[in-house]
C-alpha cells in the first residue's frame with residue numbers, strides 16, 4: 001500500500017479552489033483534479049498491509065501522549081518548486097502544532113522505512129504537477145479558509161483514470 005498522512009480539503013472548498021484556479025491561473029503542467037486536493041502532512045510510501053495496524057496503534061499512542069490541536073489555515077499564497085515541478089497553494093503561516101504533528105507523523109513513517117523529509121514543512125495543496133516553467137502570478141489573489149478537525153491516513157491507488165486517494169484511517173484533533 002502506498003500511504004500518506006493528510007488533511008482533507010472539504011469538497012465545497014475544493015470546488016472553490018478549482019474555480020479560482022481556472023479563473024486566475026493559466027494551465028500549467030498537469031492539473032490535479034479537485035477531488036484529489038489535500039495537504040500532505042507526512043509521506044509514508046510503500047507499507048506492507050500487515051504493518052498497517054501497528055502504524056495506526058503508534059499514531060493512537062502519539063496522539064494520546066501529546067494531543068494535537070484542531071485549527072484553521074488561510075490558503076493565501078502560491079508557490080512553485082522547480083525540482084518536482086509542482087505549483088501549489090498554501091498558507092503563509094500555520095500553527096506550530098501542525099508542524100509538530102507533521103514532524104511526529106514523519107518520524108513514525110521513518111520507523112516503517114520511509115525517508116525523512118529534509119526540507120522544511122510547507123503545508124500545500126498541489127494545483128499542477130509536471131510544470132516545467134514557473135507559472136505567472138495569479139490574476140486574483142487566493143484567500144481560502146481551511147478548517148481542520150482531523151487528519152487522515154490515505155492510500156494512493158493508481159487506477160485506469162489516474163491516481164485516486166482513499167482514506168484508510170482518521171484521527172480527531174482536540175480543541
Ligand code: 2AM
Pocket residue numbers: 004039040042043086125126156
Ligand atoms: P504533494 O503533497 O506535494 O502533492 C501522495 O502521493 C501525496 O504524497 C502527494 O500529495 C505527494 O506530493 C506526496 N508525496 C509523494 N511522494 C512523496 C515523497 N517522496 N516525499 C514527500 N511527499 C511525497
